[in-house]
Amino acid sequence: MTAPGAGGLAAAQEALVRALVAGGPLPPGFDPVAVGAAERALLGKRAGEVGRAWPELARAYGDGWRDAFAGWARGRPPGGARRDGWGFARAHAATLPPAARRELAVHEACWAHAAAPTAGAEPRPRRLALRRLPGGVVVRVPGRVWVVARRTG
Amino acid sequence: MTAGPGTGIGRRPMPVVLRRRMRRVRGMIAELGVGIGWRPEIAGFVAELPGLGFTEVIAESVHPDRPWPGLLELRDRGVAVVPHGVRLSLGGAEPVDPARVAHLAGCAEALGAPLVSEHIAFVRAGGLEAGHLLPVPRTREALDALTANIRRTTAELPVPLAVEPIAALFDWPDAEYDEADFLTELLDRTGVLLLLDVANVYANARNRGADPTALLDRLPLERIAYVHLAGGSEHDGFYHDTHTDPLPAGVLALTAELCARRRPPGLLLERDGRYPPAAELRAELDALAATAGLPAIT
Numbered sequence: 520m521t522a523p524g525a526g527g528l529a530a531a532q533e534a535l536v537r538a539l540v541a542g543g544p545l546p547p548g549f550d551p552v553a554v555g556a557a558e559r560a561l562l563g564k565r566a567g568e569v570g571r572a573w574p575e576l577a578r579a580y581g582d583g584w585r586d587a588f589a590g591w592a593r594g595r596p597p598g599g600a601r602r603d604g605w606g607f608a609r610a611h612a613a614t615l616p617p618a619a620r621r622e623l624a625v626h627e628a629c630w631a632h633a634a635a636p637t638a639g640a641e642p643r644p645r646r647l648a649l650r651r652l653p654g655g656v657v658v659r660v661p662g663r664v665w666v667v668a669r670r671t672g
Numbered sequence: 673m674t675a676g677p678g679t680g681i682g683r684r685p686m687p688v689v690l691r692r693r694m695r696r697v698r699g700m701i702a703e704l705g706v707g708i709g710w711r712p713e714i715a716g717f718v719a720e721l722p723g724l725g726f727t728e729v730i731a732e733s734v735h736p737d738r739p740w741p742g743l744l745e746l747r748d749r750g751v752a753v754v755p756h757g758v759r760l761s762l763g764g765a766e767p768v769d770p771a772r773v774a775h776l777a778g779c780a781e782a783l784g785a786p787l788v789s790e791h792i793a794f795v796r797a798g799g800l801e802a803g804h805l806l807p808v809p810r811t812r813e814a815l816d817a818l819t820a821n822i823r824r825t826t827a828e829l830p831v832p833l834a835v836e837p838i839a840a841l842f843d844w845p846d847a848e849y850d851e852a853d854f855l856t857e858l859l860d861r862t863g864v865l866l867l868l869d870v871a872n873v874y875a876n877a878r879n880r881g882a883d884p885t886a887l888l889d890r891l892p893l894e895r896i897a898y899v900h901l902a903g904g905s906e907h908d909g910f911y912h913d914t915h916t917d918p919l920p921a922g923v924l925a926l927t928a929e930l931c932a933r934r935r936p937p938g939l940l941l942e943r944d945g946r947y948p949p950a951a952e953l954r955a956e957l958d959a960l961a962a963t964a965g966l967p968a969i970t
Contacts, residue, residue, distance in 0.1 A: 528813045529765035532806075533798030540802055548845025553879075556908045557841040561804050567945065597803035 542594030562589040565597055573604035575622040579615055601642055602632055617653070621666060624650045628659035701865065702786050704752055704898050704938025706961045706969045708953070714943070715742045717950050721957070723969030726752035726898070728940055729779075731788065732759050736778030747784050754898075755779035757790040762821045762835065763808035764794040773828045780831045787897055789834040789867045790825070792818065792858070809844035810854045815861075822862040834865035834897035839872035839913040841879060851876075852890035859895050866892070869900035870930060871923045871942075875913040878922070885929050893930070898938030901927060901960060915944035919956050927963050939964050 537543030539558050545551055566588040570577035577584045591607050598606065608615065608623040615623070628650045630642035648659035655668030705725020710718050718727060719742055729743060734755060747753050760772050780788050793805035808814040826833050837855060849857065859866060868891070877884035901924075903917035919941070930936065939960055943953065954970040961968045 528809070528811075528817055529797065531809070532765055532794055533800070535806065536797045536800045536802045539806070541800060550842055553842035553910070556910045557804075559908060560841065560912055561802070565803055596800050598801075 540594075540596045558593075559589070561597075562592055565589075565592055565600075565603060568600040569604040569607065572600035573608065573619075573622060573626075575619040576604055576608050576615070579619040599641065601626070601630065605630075605632060605642075621652055621657075624652045624657045625664055625666065628657040628664055701897055701937050702752070704786075704940075706957060706964065706966055707751075707938065707940045708957060709756075709940060709942045709944070710743060710746070710753070711944065712740070714947055714953070715740070717953060718742075719746065721969050723967060724751050725969060726754060726938055726940065728754040728756045728789070728942075729783070731755035731757040731776050731779045734779045734782070736775065736782040739779075739782050743783060752786050753783040754785055755783060755788045757788065758805065759795050760790045760821075760825065761793070761795045762790055762825065763792055763806075763814065763818050764797060764821065765817050766797075768821045768824050770824075770828075773825050776825070777829050780829060785831055787832045787834055787865065788829060789836060789897070791836045791838050792855075793838045805838045807838060807840035807842070807844065810847040810849045810851065811844075812848055815849070815854065815858060818858055819861045822858075822864055826862070826864065832865055832897070834867040835859075835862075836867035836869055836900065837872060839869070839875040841910050841912075843880075852887055856890075856892055859892060865897035866895045867898060867900065868896050868930075868936070869902070869913075870927050871900060871902040871904060871913050871919075874920075874923050874926050875904060875911050878911045884926050888926075888930055888933060893934040893936075896934075896936045898940055899927070899930065899936045900940055900942050902942040902944075915942050916946040918948070918952070919959070924959060924963050927960070931964050935964055939966075 531546065534543065534546045538545045538554065539561060545554055563585055566585045569588060570584055580587045588607060591610060592603060595606070597603060605623070605626060608619065612620065612623060628648040629645055631645050632642045645659055646661045650657040652666070652668065655666060658665045658667060707724055707726040707728065708718055708721070710727040710729045718724065724746070727746060743753055755776060757772075757776050760768055760776065762768060776788055776790070779785065791805050792808065794808060795802050795805060808818065822833065822835065835858070837851070855866070873884045873887055876882070877887070901919060902913060902915045903919045904911055904913045905917040906912070927939070941956060941960060947953070957970055958968045
């Protein structure tokens with residue numbers, strides 16, 4: 520009998536997802552080349568989704584976006600495009616050009632992320648917020664967001 | 673189906689043509705014709721197709737309380753709109769989330785859909801989202817889990833469900849069924865319809881060095897509600913069903929093989945990004961209609 524018994528399917532599926540998105544070991548019996556290709560395809564798909572949600576961030580990396588994002592995201596479970604982009608942008612904030620930094624500040628003024636990612640959790644919209652930018656501030660009031668800058672970035 | 677076409681449908685009067693379409697689908701599978709997946713980026717293109725038979729919308733992108741006006745206009749024109757779920761995780765070991773099932777049912781009611789569709793796949797496990805459709809092992813245990821989840825889902829749906837086998841780059845070890853037996857047994861157990869993605873059949877066969885027509889010869893083609901077609905490309909040593917590349921000749925050729933055996937009631941082109949000029953999409957839709965021997969919808 521190859522069936523691992525009651526509860527075996529749940530554990531087997533979790534082990535496979537861990538191997539694909541959380542840096543877990545590949546469960547026995549799978550073709551590592553094929554699963555590796557699936558992992559890279561998944562990272563590429565995530566990079567595309569994050570790039571659409573964070574256009575300035577992706578633009579900052581140009582043709583290197585896919586590889587840059589994949590390098591950061593490998594082993595980090597997907598948290599949705601908004602959260603993944605937020606995590607990547609915060610990890611690279613010091614080196615981002617002004618437009619991408621402003622995108623991050625506007626995002627943080629509009630959205631509150633939970634401390635730990637929950638599967639499929641969406642960020643909560645903020646009604647009021649104030650965020651610093653180099654050379655300005657982002658002001659969030661219900662339904663509106665302003666970037667107030669001394670000099671445009 | 674334990675639920676009739678739903679109490680919710682009574683709340684919102686539907687065009688006669690759709691009520692007729694829904695009545696037909698319960699007795700037999702409705703004729704849908706040729707269509708293309710509705711996405712916000714190509715909503716204008718889709719709306720202007722004069723002969724559009726049906727369309728499909730990603731269910732998770734729909735707010736049942738306020739669907740996109742463009743979709744409601746299509747519905748009111750008599751174009752069938754099929755909600756297509758991608759995150760229900762019917763193949764997961766754990767029971768489907770009742771809120772996700774309710775959402776799918778709400779989409780069907782809001783859009784006056786003749787049916788809804790989902791995948792034979794799982795997308796999360798142990799609290800982790802995969803972010804993609806993953807294959808299930810072809811074992812009795814997985815078949816039992818799928819059967820239970822499909823029954824939980826159809827019990828709440830106001831319309832029939834069609835399930836779609838996915839494209840997967842890898843297989844689970846220790847399969848107890850081959851693909852045709854697994855699918856046939858699942859359809860027999862649950863009574864649901866089949867959404868056959870010809871591009872997935874093509875991709876899986878190409879990546880495994882198998883003959884895609886061999887699967888067609890063994891599937892219950894009379895259970896097909898409609899088929900998907902999409903483009904893909906080869907990289908990393910594998911053919912990827914990307915939905916962002918042109919339709920390969922091999923997918924059209926396999927569609928011709930399918931139609932020669934039994935023409936499906938509907939054929940739908942899926943395009944999910946890197947949208948080409950309208951003329952290119954029109955040419956793909958024309959090629960698709962010609963392959964099926966149906967009039968052009970453009």
